[in-house]
Amino acid sequence: MDNFTYYNPTKIDFGTGKEQLIGQHLAEHGIRKVLLAYGSERIKRDGLFDTVSQSLAAQGVAWVEFGGIVSNPLISKVRDGIALARQHQVQAILAVGGGSVLDSAKAIAAGVPYQGDVWDLFIGKAAIDSALPVFDILTLAATGSEMNNGAVVTHDETREKFAIGSVHTYPRVSIVNPALMQTVSRDYLVYSAADVIAHAIEGYFTATVQPRFHSRLVEAILTTVIETTETLLAEPENYPARAEFAWAATQALNGLVYSGTAGFGYPNHMIEHALSALFNVPHGAGLSVVMPAWMKWYHGRNPAQFTRFARQVFGVDTPEQGIAALEHWFDKIGTPTRLSQLGITEAELPATIENVLGNAKWFGVAELYTRDVVSTILKLAL
Structure with a gap:
């Protein structure tokens, strides 16, 4: 066995109904305003958005919606998220969705404090020195992004698909409720x-x-x-x-x-x-x-x-x-x-x-x- 240092700071809250606790988790970390990132409108149709927003409101956590993240997420959308997060001075990113939403959330979190273009972080032009805290509610099990620091994003123009990873981009808390995944196609x-x-x-x-x-x-x-x-x-x-x-x-x-x-x-x-x-x-x-x-x-x-x-x-x-x-x-x-x-x-x-x-x-x-x-x-x- 080779020498190693194993570090994984993510807290997993696993089980039915755990999404109702997201407001409490955010409040415990002193978060008062989040960018709520998601993919399709399905989370509104199936009631998950209402559950999340009620949990946030009960803890006095404000949110700014950022939907429309697609599978194989794009750097252009990440840039939009960074701009919105800065405009509203959010303190954290809350991802509700699968791996693509989480990847985008991590990239946004790393991009907000970085003064250059976020793609610099993907091509090694700059290091990730800090990031906003990331929290998530997982709706699709596949990528493992809920308990790792990686994020993979595609550049719209060059069609390069690269990744970032840092000690700063691990989710703080990931909620994994398998019941939320029963509608996966x-x-x-x-x-x-x-x-x-x-x-x-x-x-x-x-x-x-x-x-x-x-x-x-x-x-x-x-x-x-x-x-x-x-x-x-x-x-x-x-x-x-x-x-x-x-x-x-x-x-x-x-x-x-x-x-x-x-x-x-x-x-x-x-x-x-x-x-x-x-x-x-x-x-x-x-x-x-x-x-x-x-x-x-x-x-x-x-x-x-x-x-x-x-x-x-x-x-x-x-x-x-x-x-x-x-x-x-x-x-x-x-x-x-x-x-x-x-x-x-x-x-x-x-x-x-x-x-x-x-x-x-x-x-x-x-x-x-x-x-x-x-x-x-x-x-x-x-």
Whole structure:
């Protein structure tokens, strides 16, 4: 096991009805005015907005609405949020939604005290020295953003999809009520499953130091996601399954499975970011296409771990059988496994490759992921 420092200051308030406590959490942190960030108007139609606003009002917390955040969030919208937050002198950002809303909230929080353009923080031109506090009520389990410091945003003009992360961008309190996720569509349930799996396997397969304990943690997450996804497809209102799925999603990217590991990367995310940046495909759908293709190319570099994956997760014997089993499971639940299913043709590969190569530089893996390698992986996904 490698040396590590594990730090995660986020408080998780998990369970039914916990969204009613958001005003109390904010008041306990001395917050009197927030930017209330959300995506679609669904939170108003289903009554969640009323619940939140009543909780805030009961504690004397004022709010400024900031809706319309889209999946694959954009830097232009983040800039709008920063301007609104400054105009109204809010003290914190409250995100009500899924990972895209949380990503935007963190970027806004970091951008408000920064005097330059917030995109500087994504391209390494400036460091995040401070940020407004972030709080959230999660309505979609997938990204783990409720318990990590990362935020991924796309630049509207350059179509670069980059991330930030800082000790200042961890949420202070995240409310996770699985009952709020029961209206998630079938498509976004299976896309979320693929997203969680991708978070768990990146280090599992690529780390040069991967303790057995951490492999077992990853395998527990993977098998839990597989089992609960199948349950939820048949029984969308099954709360115990929804709760286990949500907690597994949080654990996949809150830093725990990466503590004590070393030498790992995020190649599947690196490649997928090009798909969602260029073609606006759902992130999880892009990942379910990329993962089997990448695994077919990569497994020879770590055959022992791929064999372990095959046996522990799917009960088969070889790396090839394990990869085929994962791809079959994606097909079974209805998340894409081919670029053509995303409407991406071979003619669009050159532009996609260029975008991936830019990501490879940002991720620091350009020496391994050359043009030929990226081309090979994407052609396996056609």
